[in-house]
Amino acid sequence: MEPKIDLHIHTWFSDGASSPTDIVKRAKEAGYDKIAITDHDGVDGLEEALEAGEQEGIRVIPGIELATETADGTELHILGYGFDRNDPHFQEILADLRKKRETRNQKLLAVLKNMGYPLSMKDLTLREGQRFVGKPIIARAMVKKGYVQKPKDAFEKGKFLESPEAKKVKKEKLNTADAIHLIRQAGGTAVLAHPIQIRDFGEPGSEAFYQKTEKLIEELKKEGLGGLECFHPDQSPEESERFARIAKKQGLRITRGSDFHGSEYK
Incomplete structure (x- = not known):
């Protein structure tokens, strides 16, 4: 039996509706073996989540989701896993x-x-x-x-x-390559989140879209990208399988996440 895993969850320490403890408890009740807390641009909820994981007997991976932008203006989200959340440079950023x-x-x-x-x-x-x-x-x-x-x-x-x-009001974002380097330098793995959401690459799910996305992934891999979120609620089974093939071709880890923000985690 394959382990039940969710590597993309938000708590009320960013824009989610539940506490880290509630998420961990519900994940345990739902039979998850491993989850990752990936709040936006912050790690404030990780200590609570890790403590709850120890109490509930479920593995909790330290995570984060960073909003980024490439040199040519493509907006992306980069997930980070397993980094040292107390790294001074990481905290400074x-x-x-x-x-x-x-x-x-x-x-x-x-x-x-x-x-x-x-x-x-x-x-x-x-x-x-x-x-x-x-x-x-x-x-x-x-x-x-x-x-x-x-x-x-x-x-x-x-x-x-x-x-x-x-x-017109935009928040300054991290450069995508810099975000990948930041996660890696703190000992973590960087993963491209929900690739189907990439804008201005043509019709999502079209052949042109996949070609542009794979070319982007090739470039990000050179910067140290370690994985691709192939399974996400916004991606159909067919799209997920296509992304999984791209990930395998590029030698990247395949991840799965719910991108959960609510209060009734299942």
Whole structure:
């Protein structure tokens, strides 16, 4: 029997809805053998997750998801696994990313205020000790204020967080090669997340898309990329198998992740 594994999970230390402890407990109940906590641009939830893993008897891998951009402007997400989360340089980069995100958020709030949808930082604080605020959290706050009915409504094309004004507000991202180097230098493995989400490579799932994606992966492998997230909810079985063939051809690890953000982990 193959082990049950999920290497892409978010907690409330980024834009998830559950605590690391709750995630680990539910994963154990659901029969998982190994999971990875991969919060966005931060590792604040890892200590709690690792302690819960020891108590529950389930292996928890330290992880992270970094938003990156290649030299030619292609936006990618890089997952990191098994790194030293206390590495000084690693921590320095994460602190810088946190400052850049805070600057971006202030600009976004100003845009929303100008549209007639004011939000304060207090509105965005969901729990004590929270340090991460991303667009999904802003969307949840908009629901609480009655500006939209559901969080996804805040991302309606041309409106709110998807308005031309809001889309001009961008957070500075790590260079993709630098992100891969950062993870490797901290002793970890870098993996390209959900490749089907890559934009401007043609119709996702088309032959042209796969060719461009494989060419990109070849370049990233030269920088030290170690794996490819072949199995993800956004990727059909056929797409997953195609990515798995690309990963095998390139000698990369094949990973699987749910990209879970909710409260009812199964």
